[in-house]
Amino acid sequence: MKQFIIFIAVIFSGLLAVYLNTENTKAAPDSNTIKVYANSSFISKWGPGPSLAELFESQSGIKVDFIESADVAMTLQKISFEGKNSVADVVVGLDQFDLARTANKVKWLDIKSEKDSDYPPEIADIITTTQFLAYDWAPMAFVAREGLPMSVETLDDLLKPELKGKIALQDPRTSSPGLQFLVWIFESKSPADAREYLKKLNTQAHSYSSGWSAAYGLFKNKQTDLVFSYVTSPVYHAVEEKDASFISLEFKESHPLQIEFAGVPAACQNCESATKFVRFLQTDQAQKIIMAKNYMLPITNSIKESTAFDAVKIYKTKPFKVYEKAKLDEWIQIWSEIRKNEG
Amino acid sequence: MKVSQLSRNLFSVLLLAFFLFPYVSFLKFFNWNISISGSELIWVLKNSFLQAFTAAGICVVLGFYFSLGLFQLPEKSRSIMARLVLIPQILPTLFSILIAFSILNPFPVGHIGVIFIFVLVNLGFSVYQITQAVQNKMGQLALISEIYGLKKSIFRRRILIPIIWPDLRLNFLFVFLFCFSSLSVPLVAGGGKGTNLEVLIYEKIFIEQNWDSAWLLMLLQTLLVFCISYFLLKTRTYAQSYFRAHSYYNSRLAAVGLGIYIFGYLGFYLYSVINAASALEDVLLHQGEIIEATLNSLYLLAGVSATCFLLLVLWIADYVQWLRHNVVVHFISVSTVMVGFAFYIFFPLTNRADLIKIPLAFTLLFFPVLFRIFFAKRIEQLRSQIIAAKVFAVPTRRIAFDIVLQQLLKPVFFSAVLLMIWTLSDFAISRSVGTQSKTLGLISEGFLTSYRLDAAFLISFYILLIWLVLTTVLHFIFKGFYGANK
Numbered sequence: 001m002k003q004f005i006i007f008i009a010v011i012f013s014g015l016l017a018v019y020l021n022t023e024n025t026k027a028a029p030d031s032n033t034i035k036v037y038a039n040s041s042f043i044s045k046w047g048p049g050p051s052l053a054e055l056f057e058s059q060s061g062i063k064v065d066f067i068e069s070a071d072v073a074m075t076l077q078k079i080s081f082e083g084k085n086s087v088a089d090v091v092v093g094l095d096q097f098d099l100a101r102t103a104n105k106v107k108w109l110d111i112k113s114e115k116d117s118d119y120p121p122e123i124a125d126i127i128t129t130t131q132f133l134a135y136d137w138a139p140m141a142f143v144a145r146e147g148l149p150m151s152v153e154t155l156d157d158l159l160k161p162e163l164k165g166k167i168a169l170q171d172p173r174t175s176s177p178g179l180q181f182l183v184w185i186f187e188s189k190s191p192a193d194a195r196e197y198l199k200k201l202n203t204q205a206h207s208y209s210s211g212w213s214a215a216y217g218l219f220k221n222k223q224t225d226l227v228f229s230y231v232t233s234p235v236y237h238a239v240e241e242k243d244a245s246f247i248s249l250e251f252k253e254s255h256p257l258q259i260e261f262a263g264v265p266a267a268c269q270n271c272e273s274a275t276k277f278v279r280f281l282q283t284d285q286a287q288k289i290i291m292a293k294n295y296m297l298p299i300t301n302s303i304k305e306s307t308a309f310d311a312v313k314i315y316k317t318k319p320f321k322v323y324e325k326a327k328l329d330e331w332i333q334i335w336s337e338i339r340k341n342e343g
Numbered sequence: 344m345k346v347s348q349l350s351r352n353l354f355s356v357l358l359l360a361f362f363l364f365p366y367v368s369f370l371k372f373f374n375w376n377i378s379i380s381g382s383e384l385i386w387v388l389k390n391s392f393l394q395a396f397t398a399a400g401i402c403v404v405l406g407f408y409f410s411l412g413l414f415q416l417p418e419k420s421r422s423i424m425a426r427l428v429l430i431p432q433i434l435p436t437l438f439s440i441l442i443a444f445s446i447l448n449p450f451p452v453g454h455i456g457v458i459f460i461f462v463l464v465n466l467g468f469s470v471y472q473i474t475q476a477v478q479n480k481m482g483q484l485a486l487i488s489e490i491y492g493l494k495k496s497i498f499r500r501r502i503l504i505p506i507i508w509p510d511l512r513l514n515f516l517f518v519f520l521f522c523f524s525s526l527s528v529p530l531v532a533g534g535g536k537g538t539n540l541e542v543l544i545y546e547k548i549f550i551e552q553n554w555d556s557a558w559l560l561m562l563l564q565t566l567l568v569f570c571i572s573y574f575l576l577k578t579r580t581y582a583q584s585y586f587r588a589h590s591y592y593n594s595r596l597a598a599v600g601l602g603i604y605i606f607g608y609l610g611f612y613l614y615s616v617i618n619a620a621s622a623l624e625d626v627l628l629h630q631g632e633i634i635e636a637t638l639n640s641l642y643l644l645a646g647v648s649a650t651c652f653l654l655l656v657l658w659i660a661d662y663v664q665w666l667r668h669n670v671v672v673h674f675i676s677v678s679t680v681m682v683g684f685a686f687y688i689f690f691p692l693t694n695r696a697d698l699i700k701i702p703l704a705f706t707l708l709f710f711p712v713l714f715r716i717f718f719a720k721r722i723e724q725l726r727s728q729i730i731a732a733k734v735f736a737v738p739t740r741r742i743a744f745d746i747v748l749q750q751l752l753k754p755v756f757f758s759a760v761l762l763m764i765w766t767l768s769d770f771a772i773s774r775s776v777g778t779q780s781k782t783l784g785l786i787s788e789g790f791l792t793s794y795r796l797d798a799a800f801l802i803s804f805y806i807l808l809i810w811l812v813l814t815t816v817l818h819f820i821f822k823g824f825y826g827a828n829k
Contacts, residue, residue, distance in 0.1 A: 040774075040785065041793045045632045067692045070683070070777040073549045078688050078777075081372050087691070101552050165449060171530050171537075173546040207452065207531040210545075213791040214527060217437050220796045221615075223444045236794045240625070295794075332550060339535045340386060 033063040034089040034273045037075050041294075042093060043068055048286075048293035055289070056280050062273045072098050080105040084267050089274035092262040092281070094132060095176055099261065099322045107266035108132070111275055115282045118300040123259060125320040132261035135281040136296035138230040139255040139317045140180050141248040142167075148225060154252045155188060158226075159200050167201075168215040168224040171208040172332055177215075178208065179328065180256045181228050186331050187318060188253040198338045208339075230258065231315065235308050236295045254318045260296065355661055355669055362671040362707060365685035366565070369558045372688075376555045383543070384560075391539040394454060394529060395522035398461035402518045403511050405462070406469025407504075409604065412597030413474050414588065424605070425474060426760070426814060428467030431608050433764040433810075434803055435787060436527045439464045442611040443532070456532035461525070465518045466604060472517070472716060475757065476510035477503070478586040479721075485589035495591050503592075513715060516572060520675060520712070523568070540564050544678055554684075561681040565674065572673040572715070616804045622797035629786075633802070636781040637809070643782065644766045646702035651710050651762060655755075658714065659743045662722055663729055672719060675711045682708055683775025690776075697780045704776045709765055716761075717754035725750060756821050763817075764810045768803070783809075 043049040043066045053064035069075040072093055079086045094102070102108075108131035116127045119134075126134050142152065150162050158167060170178030185201075186194045206224045209215040219227035226249075234246035262281055264274040280286055287298040291309055304310050413421055413428075431439060443460045444450050451459070481503065488498040504511075522528075526545065529537040540560060547557035626633070661669050683704060690700040725747055732742045748755075770784035778785065783806050790799040 040789050044789050044793070045629055046789075046793060046795075068777065068779050070687055070774050071549070073552060074684055074687055074775070074777070077548075077552070077554060077684075081688055105552065165452075171542075173542065173550055174526070174530070202535070207534075208537065210527045210530045211792075214437050214440070214531060216794065217441060217791065217796050218444070218531075220794075221441045221444070223441070233794070240794070241621075329551065332546075336383075336538070340538070 031270060032061070032273075033065050034270050034277055035065050035067055035087050036090040036092060036277065037067050037069045037079075037088050038092045039069050039072070042066075046293065048290045051289045051293070052281070052286055055285060056277055059280070060273070060276060062270075062276065064277065069093065073101070076102050076105055079265055079267070082267075086265060086267045087269065088265050089268045089270050090262055090264055090277055092135070092260070094261040094263060095258060096320070096322055097176060097179055097328065099129065099132060100325050100328070109264040109266055109268065109271060109275065111264060111278055113282060114279060115300060118302075120297075120299070120301050120314070122314060122317045123257065123299065123320055126259060128320075129261070129322070132263040133278050133282060134259050134261050134299050135287075136290050136294055137257060137259040137299065138232045138296045139315050140177065140184075140228065140258055141231045141251070141255055141315065142226045143219070143229045143233045143246060143248050144226050146245045146247055148249075152226070152249050152251075155185065155197065158204055159197075163204050163225065165204070165206050166225040167205050168218045168227040169205045169208050170212055170215050170228065171210055172335055174210045175212055175215075177212045177228055177258070179332075180258060182331055182335055183323065183328070184253070184256045184318075187256075195334060195338065198335060202339065230296070231255075231312055232295050232297060232309065235312060239308050250313065250315045255315045257317050257320060258296075259320065260294075354657075354664070358657060358661060358669050359671050362674045362711070365682040365707065366558075366562060368685045368689060369554070372554070374555060376553060377559055378551070378553060379547075379556050379559065387538050387540050387543050390529070390533070390536050391523055391541075394457045394461065394533070394536075394539070395519045397454070398458045398465065398522045399515045399518040401458065401462050402465045402469040403473075403515045405466055405600075406473050406514065407507075407511065408594070408597050409466070409470045409601040410473040410477060410597075411592055411594035412599070412601035413470060414477070414592040415595055415598040418588070424601075425471055426811070427609065428470050428601075428605050429761070429764065430467065430605075430612070430807065431464050432468040432521075433768050434612070434807075435768070435770070435791070435799070436464070436525070437791065438612065438615070438800070438803060440528065440531050441615070442608060445611050446607070450532070452532060452534040454533070454536050456534070457529050457536070460528050460532050461518075461522045463608065464528075465521055467608075468521075469514050469518060470601065472514045473507065473510065476507045476514075477592065479753075480506050480510075481592075482585060483587045485591040486587055489589070489591065498591050509720065513720075517712065517716065519571070520568060524564070524678060541678065541680075544680065548680065548684075557681060561678040564678055568675050569673045572675060615800050619797035619800040622795065622801055625795065626798045626801050632781060633783075633786060633805075636783045636786045639780045640767050640783045640809075643697075643701050643705075643780070644763060646698060647705045647709070647766050648759060648762060650702040650706045651713070651758075652755075654706055654710055655714070655718065656743060656748070658718075659722060659747050660739055663733070663739050663742050663747070666726060666729065668719060668722075672711065672714065675715070679708065679771050680775050683772055683777075686776040692777050692779055694779050697778050700776055701773065701778060701780075704772055705766060705769070708772060709762060713758045713762060717758040718751060721751055721754055722747060752821065756817065759817060760814050763813050764806075767806050767810055 038049055041047050049066050053066065057063055067088070075091060076098070079088050079091070110130045111133055113127070113133050119126065122139070123134060123137050144152070150160055152158065152160070152163070169181060172178040172182040185197055189197055206218060209218065212229070215227050216229060218224050231248040234248055237243045237246040262278045264271060264278060268274050281290070282299060284300065284303060287300060287303045290296065291298045291303060291307070297309060297312070298304055413424060416424055440460060443463050447459065450456055484502055485498060488502060523539070524541050525539070526541045529539045530542065544557050544560045547553045547560065658669065686700045686704045690696045728746055729742055732746055768784050770788035773782055773785055774788065783802060787799050787802040787806070790796070790802060
């Protein structure tokens with residue numbers, strides 16, 4: 001019996017020891033290493049993280065220690081809970097919606113970009129954001145296979161009978177692309193029209209997946225004719241799979257933009273090095289790596305010259321905007337109500 | 344209070360504290376900012392219950408029938424088939440979704456679609472569990488019934504079903520839980536009815552950033568499960584006996600049905616794997632990472648198995664002390680994201696911390712389920728032996744190891760088989776606890792989130808192969824140590 005009690009005691013001692021160890025980590029930061037929170041696709045071998053870390057270390061002598069982020073929402077909450085004890089020096093992978101959500105949770109350092117004059121006109125407005133630097137972007141669009149038997153050039157074209165049940169969408173409550181699409185509808189139509197449109201769209205949607213990968217999987221598996229994704233998605237298939245049959249569809253309505261940002265939390269340990277790293281993400285060499293591995297567009301147009309990305313047509317896009325959380329909540333609420341009543 | 348009694352209480356309290364850790368940990372950060380719409384909550388509960396209840400019911404009914412098909416097979420084929428039927432339950436949900444959409448085209452989006460995928464995913468698990476129950480409880484009753492002139496149909500209705508009824512209810516509960524906590528399936532296949540309690544928790548976290556409400560919803564979800572578990576599973580126990588196969592358990596038609604189900608599923612899956620062969624080159628580019636992930640997964644599997652085994656010993660010791668199960672037997676955590684987040688915020692995000700938090704998180708989520716499936720009733724069956732040993736003042740340690748555990752070898756084996764595949768293929772729990780180590784499940788998910796669906800199929804096949812090898816090795820270890828009949 002005693003052994004078992006000892007066992008339980010050991011487990012909880014272990015928990016306590018690890019917890020205390022977290023505090024110790026904070027007490028003795030390594031001044032030559034920065035801790036960067038990033039998502040798995042950024043850190044993985046096929047992502048840009050490892051090459052960027054190597055390049056940054058060779059240029060600055062500062063080591064990059066990537067911490068895989070479970071999810072941006074969870075990461076921001078963790079940093080918020082930890083307050084001054086947070087070990088995060090940099091957070092990458094924030095999108096426009098995260099900027100709105102994080103406003104009241106985490107304080108960030110101001111960072112001045114050295115490249116803001118080079119930004120493509122589509123994203124030039126991001127200079128208004130003083131706390132985050134963009135490192136890639138892409139307009140969002142519907143992706144299809146060549147030979148789609150009908151023209152799809154407007155949001156209303158998505159309601160064509162031939163597309164009934166043939167569009168893979170994402171749930172705006174659980175997916176960032178899903179929320180982008182919802183915002184696109186509300187930004188392109190009057191509130192009343194948007195409601196009506198959403199009602200009609202429900203019969204056209206094959207499904208609203210919990211994430212981009214599930215929706216794209218349905219499309220790749222030929223369950224749907226269209227999927228809401230990035231204009232750069234066809235480049236992946238052309239480069240990696242030597243398959244040029246995927247196309248993105250240009251709409252008459254201005255397309256939404258997905259921009260990815262990096263920021264330095266105010267509770268950073270190595271703030272100067274962290275700021276250097278965030279600026280480094282905008283350098284030409286880093287941009288080439290990010291473009292090639294993330295399949296997103298660089299924040300400087302010259303980088304993509306003579307690459308597969310040069311052929312990507314940049315559609316007319318909506319200006320960059322950080323949406324108020326209350327507005328997003330309202331639109332999601334409307335969407336949820338329509339979906340609820342549908343059943 | 345005497346020291347021995349104090350230690351007994353402390354023992355139970357610590358066990359309780361371990362399983363309550365995810366719930367109480369949030370209190371440190373709580374600021375009681377709750378915003379939950381009552382009407383929405385009722386609506387999602389209605390959706391969750393309707394889908395999970397119906398799917399669980401169908402799984403149990405069909406699972407019982409198909410288990411008769413499994414008994415139709417020769418013993419060796421039955422043993423292989425009994426493992427194959429688990430595959431739909433353990434592959435990433437997206438694969439099952441794709442297979443379901445391939446089988447039914449056009450797919451009936453709505454409750455019917457959700458229930459169809461739930462049944463597709465969980466039916467094999469029901470067959471497996473019900474077959475185990477029949478083998479453990481029926482002994483030679485079929486033979487005796489035939490001697491007494493009972494017809495097959497009467498035997499099944501009056502003897503077989505009543506005896507395995509508690510197991511059918513247990514199976515119902517587990518399928519219900521799997522469905523109740525699903526996120527992807529109701530969204531993809533549910534249409535307007537795709538919102539369930541888990542989606543609401545996600546919405547609170549990811550859209551509203553309101554962890555207080557999410558925590559409260561998780562608590563509600565767990566209490567519901569606790570109540571269902573508590574009231575549904577209060578049953579009598581039966582003594583285990585040596586099983587003798589008999590034609591009364593067989594059904595050719597059920598065997599055909601089972602064959603269509605499993606070979607249909609595996610056929611679509613293998614077709615996808617073969618189609619994905621072109622991605623092999625891409626996968627091989629990452630072989631260094633895959634080897635590292637394989638070693639990590641095996642290491643973590645060892646850690647999870649050891650932690651679960653130690654907890655099993657603890658639990659048995661607790662049962663020996665009190666002659667009843669600890670109340671945490673009903674605490675089955677279903678919200679992966681919230682349990683994971685508790686570990687995410689309390690542990691540092693390092694490879695070394697993974698070695699502690701992953702086994703603990705997996706144990707917290709898997710152990711109560713496995714315990715309810717394989718051990719709770721078996722231990723109760725040994726109650727009289729435990730009492731007798733206590734009367735003769737046999738020490739607790741000897742009762743636990745020499746009496747109870749010695750008679751639980753078969754459930755230990757089967758629970759290890761399930762634990763292995765759950766651990767190897769998991770990515771949801773690993774992701775939510777903020778795992779920094781690469782595992783096979785995470786590699787598979789990483790491919791899925793970067794356009795590489797084909798590569799993900801190949802990795803899933805690789806995971807299955809590892810699982811089959813490990814199961815075979817474990818089978819021979821158990822056979823070698825304890826003999827084929829134990």
